[in-house]
Amino acid sequence: MIKHCLTACTPRLVEPRLWFIVPYMLLSSICIGQAQDQQDMKVSPETKFQVISEVLQQLRSKYIFPDVAAQMERAIRNYVADGDYATITSARQFAERLQSDLRTVSRDQHLEVEYSHEPIPIQDANQQEKIDPERQARIRYKGGLVNYWFKNADILPGNLGYLRFDGFFPLKDGGRETADSAMTFLGHTSALIIDLRANRGGDPEIGLVLMGYLFDKPVHLGDFLSRPDGSRTENRISPHNSGTKYSGDVYVLVSGDTISAAEGFAYDLKSIRRAVVIGERTAGAAHPAFDYRVGEHFTLTIPTSRYVNAVTETDWEGTGVVPDIPTLKQQALETAELTALQKLVKEQPDYPFIEERQRALDEVQKSLQNRN
Known part of the structure; x- marks a missing residue:
C-alpha cells in the first residue's frame, strides 16, 4: 500500500491507495487528541531473522535505487554478523533500530520499519491489504470527526x-x-x-x-x-x-x-x-512509497518509484x-498577507473597499515591523 506518515496525534489511517498514506498498524486506532502507544512485546531471535530476511528481499526487488538497496543490505548483514540485534528483545526497539540503520545508509525519510501489537492482515500476491467494508466505514466515520x-x-x-x-x-x-x-x-x-x-x-x-x-x-x-x-x-x-x-x-x-x-x-x-x-x-x-508486510507484527515502507x-x-x-x-x-502567514495586499492595492485602485484593504495592509506591515 502506498503511504506516508502523518504527525503522531493526527487520525491514523491507511489504505492501499496512491502516494503517501499512513501504515496499517496506525489505522486500527485513529487517534483524536493524544495517540496511544502500541503495547510492546518480546521479539524472538527467529522472528528477528525472519523480519530482516523479508526486509532485505523487499529492498532488493523494489527499492527505487538498486545500488542504495545493496548498500543497505551490506550494512544490515554486517550488523547481524556483529551481533548488534542479538540483545534486543523489545519488538518496538527492534523496529526502531532496524529503521535507523536503514535510514543511516539511505538518508531516505520514507523508508520505515514499523511495529504493530495487533497482527497485520495477510496481504494478497501484490502485497495489497484486504480491506473489509466495516473497517473502511470506520475510517470514513472517524475521518469525518476530524474534518x-x-x-x-x-x-x-x-x-x-x-x-x-x-x-x-x-x-x-x-x-x-x-x-x-x-x-x-x-x-x-x-x-x-x-x-x-x-x-x-x-x-x-x-x-x-x-x-x-x-x-x-x-x-x-x-x-x-x-x-x-x-x-x-x-x-x-x-x-x-x-x-x-x-x-x-x-x-x-x-x-x-x-x-x-x-x-x-x-x-x-x-x-x-x-x-x-x-x-x-x-x-x-x-x-512515493508502499507498505509491505514483513512479519505478523511488522511492516516495511519502501519507496518504489x-x-x-x-x-x-x-x-x-x-x-x-x-x-x-x-x-x-512563524512569520509566513503575515508575509503572505503583506505580499498579497501590496499587489492588490497597487493593481486594484478602484476596488470598492480599498480603504479597508489599505488598513489591513497597514496593520500587517506594523505587525511584521514589531516582530523585527
Whole structure:
C-alpha cells in the first residue's frame, strides 16, 4: 500500500491507495487528541531473522535505487554478523533500530520499519491489504470527526482567502465534499493563502481536487516512474467539472515540517508559476512509497518509484522545496498577507473597499515591523 506518515496525534489511517498514506498498524486506532502507544512485546531471535530476511528481499526487488538497496543490505548483514540485534528483545526497539540503520545508509525519510501489537492482515500476491467494508466505514466515520484534516477556511482582512489543512486524507475514504465546500466558500476572495506549514502528507488526490479549481484546462504536472514494473504514470490536473475557476493569486505556506505529498503540492504549483511559496525549506521527502508486510507484527515502507516534474525534470528529494520568499514559519502567514495586499492595492485602485484593504495592509506591515 502506498503511504506516508502523518504527525503522531493526527487520525491514523491507511489504505492501499496512491502516494503517501499512513501504515496499517496506525489505522486500527485513529487517534483524536493524544495517540496511544502500541503495547510492546518480546521479539524472538527467529522472528528477528525472519523480519530482516523479508526486509532485505523487499529492498532488493523494489527499492527505487538498486545500488542504495545493496548498500543497505551490506550494512544490515554486517550488523547481524556483529551481533548488534542479538540483545534486543523489545519488538518496538527492534523496529526502531532496524529503521535507523536503514535510514543511516539511505538518508531516505520514507523508508520505515514499523511495529504493530495487533497482527497485520495477510496481504494478497501484490502485497495489497484486504480491506473489509466495516473497517473502511470506520475510517470514513472517524475521518469525518476530524474534518478530513481540514482545519480552517476563513476570509482575512482585505478579502484574502485562507485555507489550512494538515494532511491529505485518502480521497476514496472521504473529504471530497469538504474540499469542494472550502473552495466554494473561498471562491470570491481576491487572493488565496493555502497553509501547509503543519501538513504531513497523505494521499495526493485531494491535492489534485484543490488544484482543479485553479485551472480551466488540464495540466500535466509530471510522471511517476516505478522500479518494480517499469511503468510511467501521469500526474495530471483536471479542471473542476463545475467550471468554477479560482482566478486570484495563490500563496502556499510551508515549513521544515511540510513533507511528502504536501511538498509535492507546493512544488508543482511553484514549478508552473501558479503559486508563490512562502516560508521555510521543506523536509525533502519526494519518493512515493508502499507498505509491505514483513512479519505478523511488522511492516516495511519502501519507496518504489520517483517523481519527475514536467517543468524541472526532477523532484524535491533530499533538497526540499525552496520558498520563493524565505521567512520563518512563524512569520509566513503575515508575509503572505503583506505580499498579497501590496499587489492588490497597487493593481486594484478602484476596488470598492480599498480603504479597508489599505488598513489591513497597514496593520500587517506594523505587525511584521514589531516582530523585527
